[in-house]
Amino acid sequence: MLNNMDQRILEILQGDARISLKDLAVQVGLSSPSVSERLQRLEERGVIRAFTIDIDPQALGYQLQAIVRIRPLPGKLQAVQKLIEQTPEFCECDKVTGEDCFIARLFVRSIAQLDQIIDRIADKAETNTAIVKAQPIKRRPPPFGLT
């Protein structure tokens, strides 16, 4: 899928996307132009979807994080999805197979805010809210090489 050089480049960038091409080139043992070209190819191929920043919700005052499983009542699927999308505190939402229709991640500043947001969904769906206590894996990309 990716050769060794590309894998190393991705690993380094994942830890520090602002590293200069020069330093990156030194670390992988190539010249800056070569690294630059590889980067472009990785972007073109869609492997690198974006260069972005990781924002810490806690630093913005979001003390609580919850995973909410949502099962819309008959005929309410569209309305529920729209409500989720329009509630900016929902920061991740997957539509899945099985009993639950949606599984979403919610950031809130307080239990009161959590209660308020869940209540707004309550007349359109059954919900199950699990408060996040710890994050054994915070977020990482899948393995680059073939497994």
Add this chain to the structure above:
Amino acid sequence: MLNNMDQRILEILQGDARISLKDLAVQVGLSSPSVSERLQRLEERGVIRAFTIDIDPQALGYQLQAIVRIRPLPGKLQAVQKLIEQTPEFCECDKVTGEDCFIARLFVRSIAQLDQIIDRIADKAETNTAIVKAQPIKRRPPPFGLT
């Protein structure tokens, strides 16, 4: 929490973390040194946790994504957590309140691989696997301003 300038800087960086200070400065209407200083402060305060890349699992051959809820059998909690952490295809894992102990995101290349990974957990925990069909919200930061 954050003033307007900082919010705009975060929004722009979130879409393109490699934008030059110069262009960023033009977009928000400040000079490069000012923007540079604000960036440093945002990093020091921990609002910007890291500059990173968003890697597309599909481009790496991961065609399937699942959310797995995991309830370890009595006495198996530590073993289950370790197993999850050591399985690189688990890319996100939250320890939560409620019936389920862990909720984890899994990327796999095939149903066969999914089956294999879930089977490895089967003797240590009850699991519930939901295949991701769509992502109404792919991932976004919580609102920057006070809600």
Add this chain to the structure above:
DNA sequence: GATGAAACGTTCAGAGC
């Protein structure tokens, strides 16, 4: 894939609001 020169961006000192 490497080299070197030109173009570009960032950083620092000094100063002003």
Add this chain to the structure above:
DNA sequence: GCTCTGAACGTTTCATC
């Protein structure tokens, strides 16, 4: 306190091999 200007420094890009 926060911001700007301008010059020095470092980085990226392009042509060439």
